[in-house]
Amino acid sequence: MLQRLPHLLGIESLSREQIEFFLDQAKPFQEFQRHPLKKLATLRGKTVAIAFFEASTRTRISFTTAASRLGADTMALQAEASSLKKGESLMDTVRTLEAMKPDAIVMRHASSGAPHFVAERLEIPVLNAGDGTHEHPTQALLDALTIRDRKGRLEGLNITILGDILHSRVARSNIHLLSKFSVQITLCGPSMWVPREVEGLAPKIRRALCMEEALEGADVVMTLRVQTERIHEPALAPDEYIGGYQLTPQRLRCAKPDALVMHPGPMIRGLEIDDAVADGPQSCVLEQVTNGLAVRMALLYHLVGGPPADAPHPAKD
């Protein structure tokens, strides 16, 4: 039985037991996706504010669908349409939402630490759907669920993460999660994007600067999206990236023959990943999406359902 979490802001502060609990709780929701009628009344009467201050399609739809299948109503805020463009501060935007009394906020924001900022100031649970380059906890959970389902376990696996680690919140959340399970983590990408600091984060982490070395013996290969929208940084020409770091079928052969290929999406086919690999037999990208829905339903169920955490526990049926 898990003590109710007040918020889900990141993986770094979760214990291994808490992570395993959420992975286990995602299972009934995976099964639920196979029902002909995908609508529960579990969170009926609850409202979840979906506040995305940064553009996103898949994560936003995933959270909205998760809330809705649990029977909750959603309140949607999208940055393009919001008064943020008119200079309204984050705090004012959030307080405006709060005044409409949602039961929780799912937020994505371009500034690292924005969900922490909001969580300190509101009374309702905050779920981080991605903050700046800091964390994307639900992505790491759905990735872990996918790996655990396919490989039977997380412990002792060799997992390689490829791409721009420095600017990736997906990389950070995955590194935090996998390092709690004694996974051997190898990071590879253009060296200015794989900082030395990362090796100090947890015991079994290493940097590799050459793809073949990084992929050797890998059980799982996670490819990150190349973020073309980068300010303040000299750009790397696509051909440079492709030549050095694209996940091609030949390079993939350095990994174990049954290695999983994963990508948080959206993929830039022909850049970080070759079409043949993206659509190949080792690719789990669609499973990741389905698992994302299950994980988010499990999290919403646990954080949003029920009365506030300090309500008294009445006698049972």
Add this chain to the structure above:
Amino acid sequence: MLLLIKKGRVLDPASKTDASLDVLIEGERILRVGADLTASGAEVLDVGGLIIAPGFIDLHCHLREPGQELSETIETGTRAAARGGFTAVCCMPNTQPVNDNASVTRSIVERAAASASTRVWPIGAASMGSKGEALAEISAMKAAGAVAVSDDGKPIATARLMRQVMEYCDSLGLPVIDHCEDPSLFVGGVMREGPQSFRLGLQGIPAQSESICVGRDVETALLTGARLHIAHMSTRRSLEYVRWAKQHGLRVTCEVTPHHFTLTDEDVRYDTNYKMNPPLASGDDRDALIEGLVDGSVDAIATDHAPHHPASKDVEFDRAPFGITGFETALSLGLSELVHTGKMALMRLVELFTTSPARVLGIERRIAAGQPADLTVFSTSYEWTFQAAESASKSRNTPFDGRLLRGAPMATIVRGRVAFRR
């Protein structure tokens, strides 16, 4: 007007005096210093064993007037400075308008005369608008009261401009103060680059952003022979350049802020009260700075008091302005972190607040007959908790709210008058 300060322990770095002595003040000057003084008709201030030091000088602060009075004014800023034991503060020119000409300098001096609790010595801009193109009206500003030049908030833009500013200021006898930073390494950054910035997902600024610019400035000082002062120095590498310069006879000095010898980048989470420029540095840098403060490579402790009204800091870390307040905690942090830990002698700490910053400005600071009656009276043992809400500053942006401190300023005397008494 006679003021007799009795029963104090006088610590005067200039004469290396450390003794129980009384100080008699007449008007704005010290009349006599001696044991067991009496003076009929004098107001007596019995300080019961507290330290009497020469009046502290802060080489670096922001008073926000003219133009940003929502965050601070000369009146409120200097009141906070007096509470911190400061008798004179040097205010940086990044006001609105920028202090790049005599009329703005004069207006600051006049506002200070009317409302300030301490002396206010303006620092003029090095370039017009601090834009890094044309030279500011430096000699006119000097005539109006400016004691140094700087484009603080930014580095002096190019080596070529730095050379011109140095040559010109040398002829005027003014030190050039540089906020050292390489814009291309700095841009977009919000905290020190390192394991913590990676963990927090915040864009980092490498240490070399500062040291590359310090190196440039030291080379330019070598070229011109002028007086260079490095503002708010925060890294080991920068200190190594300054040491080299001193060893080779260059007139290069530097200052360190209390937050840089107290905190490190590991203390940063998402609280914007830990966001300032230069950012909190690594533990190794902090250790190097403390060594420099002790061995004399660092010339002064300066606060870089940078008030921002609460609403402007109450935003996401990325969007918050850089800066924290610092007047009221500076001495206490110096005592708690440097003296009480045994790293530094008390006389050396006093030197860092008094004679050494005075030397950077080319003036004297001592307790002797005929000297200006600017004194800082403090306790090394008084225990107190700093409460930001009780600060005399208009702003509350400090990481030290609620911090327990041992040692505090107890009275500040400016021009022979008590400007602050606890």
Add this chain to the structure above:
Amino acid sequence: MRVVEKRQLLSAEEISRTLNRLAHEIVEKSGGAHDLALIGVRRRGVPLSQRLAAAIKGFAKIDVPVGTLDITLYRDDLSTVGSQPVVQSTDIDFVVDDRDLVIVDDVLYTGRTVRAAMNGLFDLGRPKRVRLLVLIDRGHRELPIEATFIGKTIQTSDTEIIEVRLKEVDNEERVVLVDRVP
């Protein structure tokens, strides 16, 4: 608040005989049993449904499919309990449409669990018929729900609790009446 055992309602042997009788009743009242399936409600409905299916297989030589249903997500009291109850999996590997279903649970009380179970089943399809089998019916209905197959009917008061202990779950085999004492 303590819990005190008042008396034993069924011994292990009595449970066994009751289940056997119920298994016969199911077959008798299901005219052919070829589209029959049992749905065990977690937790204790599950071993009960498995034992019933085994018994039916034994004397009637009919294979009755057994499914497992977790009703946590369908409960109507989730907004009043403390922290969120852990959700278990529902595991029904046959199609529900046109089936003759028997929901199996240990105790029938207010009827809310059965209401939730029916919601869960109807999410999966449209059964031909749904009936209810319980080991104990203790009265105090709050909804219009009745069982077709009842092991034993017991009158209880509100403070009393009936505890069905099964070896698969509790490592012992008996049904007891307990009381809550302040």
